[in-house]
Amino acid sequence: MEKFTTLQDTAVPLEVENIDTDQIIPARFLKATDKAGFGENLFKDWRFDKEGKPVEDFTLNQDQYSGSILIAGNNFGCGSSREHAAWALKAYGFKVVVSSYFADIFKGNALNNGLLPVQVSPEFLDELFLAIKKDNKESFKVDLENQKIEMLSSGKSENFAIDPYKKTCLINGFDDIDFLVSKLDAIKKFEEKQTQMREAAIQ
């Protein structure tokens, strides 16, 4: 997995709440058997109309916005568990998604793909949207080590929470698979114990 430490970049605002993973990547694009190529279908039905022409007022089609940080409304990534949503965001070029709330499964999927979900307070999220509206070239610094997101022009910042284990994984580029495989002996012991535990519960 790609490592993540700090990132300084401009951001793309997407001020919509409850963005579900069906919008991030519609189901008709889930027939692939590898992870490549999902970026071009990111937000497909919001980005393009029926004829395949870009929808002008959609944020990803607006030249004034660019960067590898996506700032989105509350409860981002709800709905389907499709990891294709995280792959699509990553393939498109996003490295960080900021919102005031993330759905559980999406959050896990993002972290497993080196895409950092940064959860901020609703108030700070409003400030972020305002800052981009005021100046679309506003830069943001996301510092994973110090768990801090900062607006560079004003210096305003907020700390964000992240599971310490996941933080270590991201900073070092580790994933869960190697870790779990290293635990196979303990897992086998657990399997042997399982029946006894059930019997003990009945006593």
Place this chain on the structure above:
Amino acid sequence: MKKTLFDKIWDAHVVESIPDGPDILYIDQHLIHEVTSPQAFNELKEREIPVFRPNKIVATADHNTPTENQHLPVKDLLSRKQLKELSQNCEENNITLYGLGHPYNGIVHVMAPELGITQPGKTMVCGDSHTSTHGAFGAIAFGIGTSQVTQVFASQCLLVEKPKRLRVNVNGELKKGVTPKDVILYVISKLGTNSGTGYFCEYAGDVFENMSMEGRMTVCNMSIEMGARGGLIAPDQTTYDYVEGREFAPKGEEFDKLKAYWETLRTDDGAEFDQEYSFDAEDIEPMITYGTNPGMGIKITGAIPVEGGKSDAKALSYMGFKPGESLIDKPINYIFIGSCTNSRIEDFRMAASYIKGKKKAENVNALIVPGSRQVAAQIQEEGLDKVFEEAGFRLRQPGCSACLAMNDDKIPEGEYCVSTSNRNFEGRQGQGSRTILASPLTAAATAVAGKITDFTKSLN
């Protein structure tokens, strides 16, 4: 210490707790399907890691499969390739597959319970968010992403943070015409689409105690629609009766032994929850949704709220509805009865009992898709197929179908569909489609009337 049902099952599956980190949770049963598994198999192959416990995995083909002519090669080439890879991967790794055409084939959350694979006290996962369905048996069941599918392949375990505990109580007697689907749509409409995020939800109270297993599955299925990773209901005699005698259920003495363990799986009196809500059954009426998330629900005779959240205007504009509007008499051209939420035999009995002796309205395209081959067979055995046929409904072969429209079963752009599925997201049932979530009874009544109707008046 007093423990909740959830704690009891979770704690019995923790292999190790990482200090300041997640738990290593052992998974008793892994279910897989064609859409979220191929990349996981590829990853294993690349890293030269074998599947650790193939006998704890069961596969089915359901998401992209056609619901007509299943005996013929699948026309859509991408779907066909995905299905072929599933077969190859299962064969190479000694995993049991109930593929298209197999008598046990069906939607993963319908076939596993009916085969007795789903059992109380188990931990179960699948690369599908509606895995919460299996919680109806008093199991911890939740949806995972493809990276996690790989983790379970490699170790039969997951690294997961223990969720918080939530309890939803519904007590009292449900009114005539109010189904389990209405109960869960009501709860989600009251609590909102992210109220359960970070939680596992136990459903308690006499409404759930009096529900059939099919009804409990409908309720637990939609836990994810309020953000909860899973939902569960304490196992009881209804559960044991459902499980006993099924293909992969424990038999004889083993069943009795396990049943004694299952009986310990209830929340202790005085156990604490991080959050708790209570509702009265009498307040619940048949429900429909008006927006683009499952939390945007109203009683069928109600009006769309005038004061909504920030994104409600976008949702209403997509749906073509106005604040304050009632949906009664709104013409509807499509209805869909199916999906992992409502495609079990009881759902079709419910629909058929309303439809019997009636005809669908001329404007309506009515699609009925059983959840599994076994359900399809039972529909025939009970003669429900005749009822549907005579009423002008189209009965198809099993699969996920128009719930997510990965196959040809799509709702055309701009059309409304009263659907028994679980998600009314933009474009969920096809690009530009507009979904109104409801129970099988409401969908059947809509098909007969050709519009949304207050059918409760006509119930005996």
